Amino acid sequence: MIKSGEKAAEEPKMEELICRLREIQVGLRNNLADLHQKLAAFDSQPEILANLENARLDAEARASSLEAEIKQLREELEAIKEMLGPDVEKDDFP
DSSP, rough: OOHHHHHHSOOOHHHHHHHHHHHHHHHHHHHHHHHHHHHHHHOOOOOHHHHHHHHHHHHHHHHHHHHHHHHHHHHHHHHHHHHHHHOEEEEEEE
16 A cells, blocks of 8 residues: 555656756747747748759659659550450469
């Protein structure tokens, strides 16, 4: 059976909790200050945002191109299957 004195010794003291909360608060303020600095850097250098936008557009164009190529390859595969006839095993092609 746990006595009230033992239970109080196991629980963190209010002062310790307040100290931990203050440490967290300081960490959050530091993170906020860092974010403000990074946002200011982006605002002062619009070419960074333009480069990111260009990279995004390039990635989307490549993805679109790959999708079109995959569609074409699937169509070609179907045409090959039709040319080979029904004797071809289905396991031979995806």
